[in-house]
Amino acid sequence: MTNVMYLISALCFIGALRGLASAQTSRLGNWIAIFGMLIAIVGVCIKAGRNDFALLFGTIGAGAAIGNIIALRVSMVSLPQMVAGFHSLVGLSAVLVACAVFCSPHSFGILENGNICISGLVEMGLGVAIGAITFTGSLIAFLKLQGLYKGHNISRAFNFAFGSGVICLLIYFIYAKSLIAFVLLACASMVLGATLVIPIGGADMPVVVSLLNSYSGWAASGIGFTLHNDLLIITGALVGASGAILSYIMCKGMNRSLLDVIFSTSFGGGATKSQNVVSNFHQGMPEDIACMLASAQSVIIVPGYGMATSKAQHALKELGDTLKKRGVSVRYAIHPVAGRMPGHMNVLLAEADVPYDEVFELDEINGEFSSCDVAYVIGANDITNPAAKTDPGSPIYGMPILEVSRAKAVVFLKRSMGVGYAGVDNSLFYAENTIMLLGDAKKNTEEVVRAL
Amino acid sequence: MLQFCHGLLSDLLSINVDTHATTVFLLACCVGYYVVWKVTPALHAPLMAVTNAISSVIIIGAIFGFLRAESDVAKCVALIAVLLLSVNIFGGFMLTRRMLSMFRKR
Known part of the structure; x- marks a missing residue:
C-alpha cells in the first residue's frame, strides 16, 4: 500500500517539473507536487502504524505556519537568499535524519545480521557529508546575499586539504561505525561547507545557489539509499539533476568552468582596472533620455542586478507602458546570469506585471539589437561588455553577451562610473552613441517617465 | 595501522552494491535530465523553489x-x-505559488 503511494508521489514530482515547461501549466504542476507530498506523508503514517500523531501534526502545523509566514512576507528582490536559506534547512535535516537512523537502525529495518551493512554506512556517510556541506554552505550564501557578511579569502590549498580530511573522516566513520565518528564527520563537513563558500564572489552566486540546490538533492538521495526508500532516491535524483543543469547553464552564461567557481578562482581583474579611466563619457539628464525614447520606434530594456538592488522593476514597467501607449515597441532582454539566481530577473519583471511574452532570452533577442533604436540598460554591466567578444586579454573574454552596442543608441543607468563585478572597464560607456545616466536607477527611471 | 588497513580492505570487499537502488537512482537521474532541460528559462527561479x-x-x-x-x-x-x-x-510551495501567480500573459 505505502509503496504504491510512494510511486504515485514520485510520479507527481516528475509531473510537477514537467509542468514548469510553460507558464500556463506551471500552476497546475505546483498543485500536483503538493498532492504528491501529501500522499507521501499519509503513506508513511500508514506504514508506521502508530497513532501518537498529536505531537507530530502539532510540529508540522508549527512548521507550516512559520514556512507560510516567511514565504508570504519575503520580497521578490531577496528571493535568492530565501532560497539559499531553505536549502540550508534541507541540508541540516538530512544530517538529523541520518543521525536518527544511526541511533536507532533497528526500527528503520536496515540491519543485516545485527549490523548496518557497509554499503549502508557508505551511503549514510555520503548523505551526512553532503547534507552538512549544504547546510553551512547555504547559510554562508544566505548571509552573503543578505549583505550581512562580505567574505574572506581562503586559499584553494586549504580547502583541498580540508576536503581530503573530510574524506578520511568518512572512511574512518565506515570503519569505526561509532557515534563519535558520525559527529566528527558531520562537524568537519559543516566547516568544509562554510570554507568552500566563504571566498566565492557575488557574481558567482547564481552558480553557488544552484549548486547547493543540487547538493540538497544528492543528500536526500543518499538518505534514500540508506533507508532503501525509492521515493527519496528518485526525488533526490530529480532535484540533484535539476540543480546540476542550472549550475551548468549559469557557468556557460559566464564562460566559467564549474571547478573555477567551486575553487573560487577569481576573474583575475584588477590589472585592467586603471587603464582607461580618463576617457570621456556623455552624461545625460532624464529629460534627454525621455526625448530619445519618445522618438524611438523600438526599445529593448536590459535589466541587471542593479535593477534588483534599486527595486526599479515597477518604475520600469511604468516606463514600458508609457512608451507602448506612444506606439513604441518595448521588449526586455534577459541574460542567463543577470541577477543573483537563475531566473531572478524574470520573477522581478513578472512581479511588476510585465507580460512574459515581452521578455526574451539571450539567444532569442540578440539578433534584434541591430534593428532597435534605444537599448535601455539598467543596472547591468559585464553582461553587455563588448570586450567579451573583442579582447582576448580580457578576463571575461568568451562570455556570451547581449550585444547592446549594435543598437542605434545605448542608455546606461548606473549608480556610478565604477567597474562591474569582474573589475573590467566597459568600453561601451565611452562610445559615441552611449549616454550615461548616473544615480539611483529607480529614481532616474521615474524621472524619465515623468518627462515623457 | 596495519590492522586498520586490513579491516578497511575486508570491509570494502564485502560491499554489496544495491543494484535495485542504483537502477532506480540512475533512471531517475535520466528522467530528471530530460524533464529539467524542457523547463523554460523564465521559470528557473520557481524551478529552484519547487525542487527545494x-x-x-x-x-x-x-x-x-x-x-x-x-x-x-x-x-x-x-x-x-x-x-x-x-x-x-x-x-x-507557497513561494513557488506566489511566483507562478505573477507570470501572466498580456
Whole structure:
C-alpha cells in the first residue's frame, strides 16, 4: 500500500517539473507536487502504524505556519537568499535524519545480521557529508546575499586539504561505525561547507545557489539509499539533476568552468582596472533620455542586478507602458546570469506585471539589437561588455553577451562610473552613441517617465 | 595501522552494491535530465523553489523515525527534522505559488 503511494508521489514530482515547461501549466504542476507530498506523508503514517500523531501534526502545523509566514512576507528582490536559506534547512535535516537512523537502525529495518551493512554506512556517510556541506554552505550564501557578511579569502590549498580530511573522516566513520565518528564527520563537513563558500564572489552566486540546490538533492538521495526508500532516491535524483543543469547553464552564461567557481578562482581583474579611466563619457539628464525614447520606434530594456538592488522593476514597467501607449515597441532582454539566481530577473519583471511574452532570452533577442533604436540598460554591466567578444586579454573574454552596442543608441543607468563585478572597464560607456545616466536607477527611471 | 588497513580492505570487499537502488537512482537521474532541460528559462527561479520543496520529502524518513524509533535521542532528533522540513515544504510551495501567480500573459 505505502509503496504504491510512494510511486504515485514520485510520479507527481516528475509531473510537477514537467509542468514548469510553460507558464500556463506551471500552476497546475505546483498543485500536483503538493498532492504528491501529501500522499507521501499519509503513506508513511500508514506504514508506521502508530497513532501518537498529536505531537507530530502539532510540529508540522508549527512548521507550516512559520514556512507560510516567511514565504508570504519575503520580497521578490531577496528571493535568492530565501532560497539559499531553505536549502540550508534541507541540508541540516538530512544530517538529523541520518543521525536518527544511526541511533536507532533497528526500527528503520536496515540491519543485516545485527549490523548496518557497509554499503549502508557508505551511503549514510555520503548523505551526512553532503547534507552538512549544504547546510553551512547555504547559510554562508544566505548571509552573503543578505549583505550581512562580505567574505574572506581562503586559499584553494586549504580547502583541498580540508576536503581530503573530510574524506578520511568518512572512511574512518565506515570503519569505526561509532557515534563519535558520525559527529566528527558531520562537524568537519559543516566547516568544509562554510570554507568552500566563504571566498566565492557575488557574481558567482547564481552558480553557488544552484549548486547547493543540487547538493540538497544528492543528500536526500543518499538518505534514500540508506533507508532503501525509492521515493527519496528518485526525488533526490530529480532535484540533484535539476540543480546540476542550472549550475551548468549559469557557468556557460559566464564562460566559467564549474571547478573555477567551486575553487573560487577569481576573474583575475584588477590589472585592467586603471587603464582607461580618463576617457570621456556623455552624461545625460532624464529629460534627454525621455526625448530619445519618445522618438524611438523600438526599445529593448536590459535589466541587471542593479535593477534588483534599486527595486526599479515597477518604475520600469511604468516606463514600458508609457512608451507602448506612444506606439513604441518595448521588449526586455534577459541574460542567463543577470541577477543573483537563475531566473531572478524574470520573477522581478513578472512581479511588476510585465507580460512574459515581452521578455526574451539571450539567444532569442540578440539578433534584434541591430534593428532597435534605444537599448535601455539598467543596472547591468559585464553582461553587455563588448570586450567579451573583442579582447582576448580580457578576463571575461568568451562570455556570451547581449550585444547592446549594435543598437542605434545605448542608455546606461548606473549608480556610478565604477567597474562591474569582474573589475573590467566597459568600453561601451565611452562610445559615441552611449549616454550615461548616473544615480539611483529607480529614481532616474521615474524621472524619465515623468518627462515623457 | 596495519590492522586498520586490513579491516578497511575486508570491509570494502564485502560491499554489496544495491543494484535495485542504483537502477532506480540512475533512471531517475535520466528522467530528471530530460524533464529539467524542457523547463523554460523564465521559470528557473520557481524551478529552484519547487525542487527545494520536494527535496524536503525526506520528511518521510523523519516522520518514520519519530513514530517508530526506540531511542529517545533518535525520536527527538527526528522531530526537529520534521519541524525544519515542514517549514521548508510549506515555505517552498507557497513561494513557488506566489511566483507562478505573477507570470501572466498580456
